Amino acid sequence: MKIGVLSLQGGFAEHMRQIESLGHEAIAIRNQCDLEDLSGIILPGGESTTIAKLLKVTGLMEPLKNKIKNGLPTFGTCAGMILLAKDIDGELSHLALMNIKIKRNAFGRQSASFRTFSTIKYIDKSIELVFIRAPYVEEVMGDVEILGKVEDKIVAVREGNIIATAFHPELTEDLSFMKYFIKLCTSFK
Numbered sequence: 653m654k655i656g657v658l659s660l661q662g663g664f665a666e667h668m669r670q671i672e673s674l675g676h677e678a679i680a681i682r683n684q685c686d687l688e689d690l691s692g693i694i695l696p697g698g699e700s701t702t703i704a705k706l707l708k709v710t711g712l713m714e715p716l717k718n719k720i721k722n723g724l725p726t727f728g729t730c731a732g733m734i735l736l737a738k739d740i741d742g743e744l745s746h747l748a749l750m751n752i753k754i755k756r757n758a759f760g761r762q763s764a765s766f767r768t769f770s771t772i773k774y775i776d777k778s779i780e781l782v783f784i785r786a787p788y789v790e791e792v793m794g795d796v797e798i799l800g801k802v803e804d805k806i807v808a809v810r811e812g813n814i815i816a817t818a819f820h821p822e823l824t825e826d827l828s829f830m831k832y833f834i835k836l837c838t839s840f841k
């Protein structure tokens with residue numbers, strides 16, 4: 653399968669490595685023409701305001717939004733989750749595709765970056781979760797399914813063809829979360 657990884661800024665290389673180590677093709681997405689024939693797309697972590705600016709500059713914002721709206725399986729990590737949210741606490745939204753309200757940099761100063769283990773729905777074991785100046789989901793609306801919580805905060809969600817995590821599964825050796833996303837890509841084929 654061809655899985656796209658938005659490669660404008662942030663941690664795209666680690667996602668590409670995980671996709672390739674599962675035997676799939678990772679495509680760097682930098683232009684509208686890269687969006688053709690994908691089985692799924694990943695929006696990586698980084699700085700959401702910077703990625704949003706680059707999405708506008710490259711003309712990718714609208715075509716990407718349309719692809720996801722039309723059912724392209726999508727996985728947003730951290731900044732990617734922020735880009736997908738319809739509501740960002742006190743700020744304007746970007747792709748505005750998921751019925752979630754996000755609080756950015758929400759885990760507080762001392763714990764701005766941390767690792768922990770937790771269980772995530774549909775993954776049959778506890779996995780390592782890496783949080784880097786991470787957001788959490790303050791509120792879910794509509795048909796959003798909660799997949800996981802840490803410190804009582806919602807950190808993983810799914811709504812139809814879109815999943816989003818506040819943590820970075822691509823920064824661990826564990827491929828379970830990527831396998832879960834690839835399965836989602838297959839089920840939407």
Ligand code: GLN
Nearest residue numbers: 697698699700730731784
């Ligand atoms: N703090 C970043 C933002 O608000 C997200 C951090 C990350 O992607 N690791 O965009």
